[in-house]
């Protein structure tokens with residue numbers, strides 16, 4: 001089908017804008033990230049050509065493949081600039097490959113990973129923007145920091161000058177319908193607001209990375225500033 005992805009992008013942007021307005025928010029305060037995992041390069045290219053400027057990657061290896069394939073297009077002068085977001089579980093031994101390459105790392109979830117990222121960012125002479133991923137429901141099979149450890153973790157991050165925490169990421173427990181996850185999104189926003197009021201971290205946490213294909217409108221109504229959308233934009237993953 002011709003321009004299927006461009007059409008889906010248009011519809012998602014429309015839904016995103018409507019959700020923002022329902023919440024009295026400016027749609028420009030919500031950034032759409034296209035989640036590239038399991039997607040063919042042709043689909044990514046089509047979305048970029050249609051104006052998508054942010055891509056999210058879960059795996060360092062697949063990310064490298066996508067970048068290599070898309071940079072061919074850049075040489076031919078047809079690729080606008082893409083910002084890369086790392087949204088997958090990050091192992092400490094891969095941290096070095098992300099620092100300075102990812103616009104934003106959404107999945108900082110342990111003091112050990114923070115120390116490693118700090119070390120790599122310091123060595124590269126840069127400040128790496130990060131989000132802290134929370135495991136809100138204490139799910140054993142999921143990554144993320146327990147919310148009750150967040151204040152102490154943020155206090156420790158105050159001492160790491162080469163990391164800049166911008167906000168929080170959450171993947172709520174799977175639910176049959178989007179409304180069921182609203183309380184999780186709301187709780188994360190309220191937690192963020194409370195931490196900001198107490199100035200626990202050295203700067204305000206402004207970003208909330210929450211919402212995927214099935215629940216991004218609810219997430220936006222609850223304050224999401226970054227939504228991560230894969231299948232609704234690119235179709236089913238291989």
Ligand SMILES: *Cc1c(COP(=O)(O)O)cnc(C)c1O
Pocket residue numbers: 035037058087088171212213214228229230231232
């Ligand atoms: C795969 C993935 C997404 C996208 O999920 P869809 O349901 O396809 O939109 C978003 N966030 C993370 C962390 C993911 O791993």
